[in-house]
Amino acid sequence: MGDQSFVSQETRARVRGMVTPIALGAGKLGLTPNALTVIGFLISGAAAAAAAGQLWLAAAALVLFGGSFDMLDGGLARAQNRVTRFGAFLDSTLDRWGEGVVYIGIVAGASAAGFVVGAVLAAAAAVSSFQVSYTRAKAESLKLHGEVGIAPRAERLVLLTIGLVLAGLDGGVLPGARGQLWLSLGLGIILVTASITAVQRTLHVKTQLRNEEQGTK
């Protein structure tokens, strides 16, 4: 994440400040961080169903709502001092499923409307978004850092929400509707920025390995 992202550090800190009391409230209701992770995933599943049914505004609201749980679980875990390695694993893998199912839903909705470009862009946005997460995890499995880049999850989520909202407001993705253009634009920007991020992470890995090598000579 960090300085290259278009969501500033201040915005991040402010959102985190807003989220912490909600996370603590959820904790008082007896919810564990892992339960919040699972609820967030289920809401993403609902967003996918809405997208499959071409209910784009509902899908946008659910994507944003589900995505905010991504901050709640981590926030609660930190606040309760319950950060565990299994929690980190579950959070990361279920976030990927959550992101993935939403795109599957968009493929379904677009494809059913005969909007082939939208279906293809949704699949491509899913693959490139996964690549962002995968390059980081793979880098870390090689004991390197991989968290650089312009389009981590929060950014992709904002782009997707905007694309879905505009698609919903401008006629959906029915043949001839302008919503097709908005959704294509949103998904296309995710595809491009996520792909750039994956390349940035690859170069970052290369740089670290070169520095290590020079360090040992």
Add this chain to the structure above:
Amino acid sequence: MGDQSFVSQETRARVRGMVTPIALGAGKLGLTPNALTVIGFLISGAAAAAAAGQLWLAAAALVLFGGSFDMLDGGLARAQNRVTRFGAFLDSTLDRWGEGVVYIGIVAGASAAGFVVGAVLAAAAAVSSFQVSYTRAKAESLKLHGEVGIAPRAERLVLLTIGLVLAGLDGGVLPGARGQLWLSLGLGIILVTASITAVQRTLHVKTQLRNEEQGTK
């Protein structure tokens, strides 16, 4: 991988034995392991283009051909003693792109033919396949093992090839063609087995963490 997979250890060893001389031959032609990785990805891109054009038999042949490079690069790196961490990183990430683009191509071909179920299953197979790779990388980033499960990449590749071949032989995915059923079956089995594999890896991570915890008490 290992014993749970439906491709036996003997078959694996036999394929590796067949591949090693080819890998060494490629090395004599001046190709580096990383060059083989990139060529394999480009062939997967060609497979994606074939699938997008609904040329299912060509797509099947290219998927298999591109996938075999996956063994060549590792084989050559081992034979030449050129196993590097960057090579491992590039191999893993480009393999994911290669797998991903093929599914994007299938989404395009199916969607263009009005085969909505095929487009959705292709997107779902892509997401679940990615999850298999991601759970392993994430586990390894937490210094745990994650290579268990019934459907690693070689298995998924075989299933996809069979599905594409049968779809090509049985009328493609045009409305009413039986090829729709074969492709749906192939993709559906990948979706189910890959999802099971992701769950197996998650449980494997949980077991390892529990064992570690009991070890430290």
